[in-house]
Amino acid sequence: MTPIQGLTLAVALGLAAPALAQTPLTPCRVDGLKNEALCGQLSRPLEPARPEGxxxxLHYVVVPALARRKLPDPVFLLAGGPGQSAIALAGQVMPLLGRLGNRRDLVFVDQRGTGRSAPLNCDEDRRQSLAxxxxxxxxxxxxxxCREALMKLPHGDLRQYTTTIAMQDLDAxxxxxxxxxxxxxxxxxxTRAALEYLRQFPQQVRRxxxxxxxxxxxxxxxxxxxxxxxxxxxxxxACEAAADCRLRxxxxxxxWAALLAGLPKAVTLNHPLTGQPERLTLTRDAVLGAVRGPLYMPSYASALPxxxxxxxxxxxxxxxxxxxxLGSGRSAKLAMGMHFSVVCAEDLPRLAQASDPAGKDFGTQFAEAYTRICKDWPRGRVPAEFYQVKPSTAPVLLLSxxxxxxxxxxxxxxxxxxxxxxxxxLTVPNAGHGVMGQGCARELVFRFIAAEEKDALALDAACVSKIPRPPAFQPVGLGPEARP
Known part of the structure; x- marks a missing residue:
């Protein structure tokens, strides 16, 4: 999930079971997918309480299983953000789900407010100045x-994009x-969306x-x-524990403390797109935001020292x-209108009850920014049961x-x-945000879903503990004895 700035499935129709053969799927091409997929859409009421309104x-993509005798339980990927398009992520995650797609359809649904499903996008000028x-x-x-513009759209009732409503779409x-x-x-x-689907439709969930x-x-x-x-x-x-990083x-x-203490600071930087130098004032919040992004992936965080x-x-x-x-590429783009429709309805009302201590450096900047934006953002109704995770009747594998x-x-x-x-x-000690793409984790994902229920949780997961943390980045030409 990202603060302000911030993963497709079926078989060839001719071999599908009778119920699937009757679904309105059409062959289509999806960016990032090598082979032809099947595209579908479904008409849904914007406001569930007014089905006539x-x-x-709702758009979705099915990547058909490769095997002639496929299994009847497809795999649905629920994207992050909130605000990511699952369809846009399809090409990126297919290498992680490839073995699952041998015998199971892979399904990518653009959750309402994202991608092709009544999108709530905010225009972004990538050539705006750095300042x-x-x-x-x-x-x-x-x-x-953006909020004012979105509210003028035919689907602009921003109260209708909660996770609870979206998971009713998914079941449809x-x-x-x-x-x-x-x-x-x-x-x-x-994962929040998956937990809500499990809460509402426990009997429809296998894994x-x-x-x-x-x-x-x-x-x-x-x-x-x-x-x-x-x-x-x-x-x-990690830097203090590694001799070469500690030396440099x-x-x-x-x-780091001195850097923060010296802000705000007037600097000159080259714009990443235009290459033109720009004079601007770099603030504490801007530097903290710049540092937070690479923390999502240890390979990027290794360059922070x-x-x-x-x-x-x-x-x-x-x-x-x-x-x-992290924000580069279309698959990483968030529909920010959907993002705030979710967070303003589901998180902000509980902010006063939060017990998380503010970080020494990061403080309350995120909470304050969200509070200001959510102040006038229309908020959907969230049932009290939404916040109550209950014992699961289906096997669940959690990765951190x-x-x-x-x-x-x-x-x-x-x-x-x-x-x-x-x-x-399962915790992968040296992984960042997202574990499935790390080392042997994709094999564990396959084995968990493919296994019989009695064996689903009996995974030998020792391999994930052996994934190392990337060493601190060292500029080309600098030996370990060099000083920055």
Whole structure:
């Protein structure tokens, strides 16, 4: 999940079971997928209580199973954000789900408000000045303007995009595909969606994988600060524990503290797209936001010691450049209108009850920014039961990255206990946000879904504990004895 700035399925129709053969799927091409897929859409009421009212078109993609004798329970991927398009992610995640697609259809549904399903996108000018893109107040103003524009759309009732309503949409897709039971793979916010589907439709769930657990009661803006601080401290700890990093950055924590203390600071930076130098004032919030992005992936976070050292010397290009890595590419784009429709309805009302301590450096900036934007954002109704995770009747595999700044193991541990005896929580100590793509984790995902129920949780997961943390980045030409 991301603060303000922030994973497709069936068989060849001729071989499908009778119920699937009757579904209105048409051959289509999807960006990132090598082979032809099947596209479907479903008309849904914008407001469930008024089925005769405004309708929206829910879009989904089915990647048919390869085997002639496929299994009847497809795998549904629930994307993160909130605000990511599952269809846009299809090409990116297919390598992770390839073996599952041998005998099971893979289904990618664009949740309402995202992708092709009544999208709630906010226009983004990628050529805006660096000062504009790093200005939190200007960003909040753009979001308020976006809210006003979205509310004028035919599907612009922003109260109708809660996770509860969206999972009713998902079950409608299941029914249209004729599947009695489905398997769910949720990533980041998609884990919250999967838990809500499991709550509403427990009998329709065969297996659940939760990768980066974001429970419904976590209160995102508050946990952002706590968990980001913990992930940043891990970067410092890892550098201190590695002889070469410790030698090159002997005062990394002190350099970081001095960097923050010296802000705001007037700097000159080259725009990443135009290449033109720009003069701007770099604020504390901007630097914290720049640092938080690479924390999502240890391979990016490994560059932070050098980027902090450079910034301490007045060279901010590396730090600002790292901040844009996670947001690059269409698959990473969030429908920010949907993002705030979810968070403002489900998280903000519980902010005062949050017990997460604010991070020493990150403080309350995220919570304050969300509070200002959500102040006038229309809020959907969220049932009290939404926040209550109950024991699961289906096997659930929970995956957490030990270095995750958004959904670290503390959330997965708590949810696993509540889900009960049919849940198993695995922590990959050196992984960040998202575990399925790490080392042998994709094999564990396949074996969990493919196994008989009595064997589903009996996985030998020792391999994930052996995944190393990437060493600190060292610029080309600098030996271990070099100083920044």
């Amino acid at each position: 405004t309708k929206i078109s 504009q893109s790093l200005d939190g107040a200007a960003q909040e103003t753009r979001m308020q303007q 897709v299941r029914l249209q595909l004729g599947a009695e039971q489905i398997n769910l793979i949720g990533a980041s916010y998609g 659940v994988i939760l990768d980066g657990v974001a429970p419904p009661d976590m209160v995102l803006p508050a946990s952002f600060s706590t968990d980001s601080q913990a992930a940043l401290e891990q970067v410092f700890d 950055h002997p005062q990394l924590r002190r350099d 050098q980027a902090i050292a450079d910034a301490r010397q007045g060279r901010f290009e590396a730090l600002v450049g790292l901040s844009g890595l 990255g030990g270095a995750d700044p958004a959904t670290p193991p503390r959330h997965g541990e708590r949810v696993a206990k509540t889900l009960g005896a049919k849940a198993r929580h």
